[in-house]
Amino acid sequence: MKIVFLGTGTSVGVPVIGCECRVCRSPDPHNRRLRSSLYVVADGTHIVIDTSLDFREQALTFRVPRVDAVLVTHAHADHIFGLDDVRRYNTIQGTVIPVYASPGTVADLRRIFTYVSADRPEPGVFRPRLDFIEVREPFAVGPVRVEPLPIVHGRVETYGFRLDAGGRTLGYVPDCKQMTDAVVDRFRGVDVMILDGLRHRSHPTHHTLEEAAALLTRIGARHAYLTHICHDLDHDEAQQSLPAGMSVSYDGLTLEW
Ligand SMILES: [Zn+2]
Ligand SMILES: [Zn+2]
Numbered sequence: 252m253k254i255v256f257l258g259t260g261t262s263v264g265v266p267v268i269g270c271e272c273r274v275c276r277s278p279d280p281h282n283r284r285l286r287s288s289l290y291v292v293a294d295g296t297h298i299v300i301d302t303s304l305d306f307r308e309q310a311l312t313f314r315v316p317r318v319d320a321v322l323v324t325h326a327h328a329d330h331i332f333g334l335d336d337v338r339r340y341n342t343i344q345g346t347v348i349p350v351y352a353s354p355g356t357v358a359d360l361r362r363i364f365t366y367v368s369a370d371r372p373e374p375g376v377f378r379p380r381l382d383f384i385e386v387r388e389p390f391a392v393g394p395v396r397v398e399p400l401p402i403v404h405g406r407v408e409t410y411g412f413r414l415d416a417g418g419r420t421l422g423y424v425p426d427c428k429q430m431t432d433a434v435v436d437r438f439r440g441v442d443v444m445i446l447d448g449l450r451h452r453s454h455p456t457h458h459t460l461e462e463a464a465a466l467l468t469r470i471g472a473r474h475a476y477l478t479h480i481c482h483d484l485d486h487d488e489a490q491q492s493l494p495a496g497m498s499v500s501y502d503g504l505t506l507e508w
């Protein structure tokens with residue numbers, strides 16, 4: 252399994268527009284974060300988890316050659332507003348691309364991207380050819396088993412995903428405030444677990460770095476990574492504050508195992 256962190260920033264990204272704080276002015280490239288999403292390649296199948304506002308830039312910078320399926324965690328703008336750019340892969344591949352999400356998220360996607368499923372397309376307007384699929388149970392994307400797991404992230408219906416392929420396992424939960432014991436059990440012991448660690452100060456819908464570290468200790472993945480990070484955290488300082496076995500991710504970080 253190979254993964255590339257396409258973006259590791261919170262909803263406004265880092266740097267933040269109009270902010271002059273030391274992280275936003277930092278010359279360290281690790282402190283430049285596009286909006287959170289993940290690219291996964293497993294047994295020849297290419298999956299994107301969330302199509303962030305920055306999806307086009309991410310696909311170009313990190314060279315995403317193909318998208319066989321999109322998984323959507325939830326319908327907040329930072330995770331879905333790059334969805335239209337997936338149409339380029341319709342052209343490259345000549346295929347309709349499935350988009351898997353919870354029933355609530357699919358309803359939001361249909362409402363926000365009404366033109367995608369419109370009965371009478373306007374001539375000359377090229378729209379993405381997407382198949383919105385509601386999922387509640389584990390399903391397969393080619394050789395990859397995908398398990399959607401309900402996550403508490405404020406009022407919006409939100410999933411995390413567990414992926415299994417060829418004996419390799421991955422957990423991805425970019426937006427989370429609470430996780431039930433049953434969901435913790437499903438992630439327990441995965442090879443790589445990715446979880447949000449927004450900042451040090453408490454937030455109503457996200458884990459702080461400290462809350463994330465405590466939950467990651469319970470999950471007990473072989474390697475744990477923090478994502479969805481805001482400008483309160485300098486990359487190196489945040490890294491030094493974490494226990495062994497936990498790392499702060501950054502845009503372009505690539506793992507293969
Ligand atoms: Zn988010
Ligand atoms: Zn700032």
Ligand SMILES: [Zn+2]
Nearest residue numbers: 325327404426
């Ligand atoms: Zn969110």
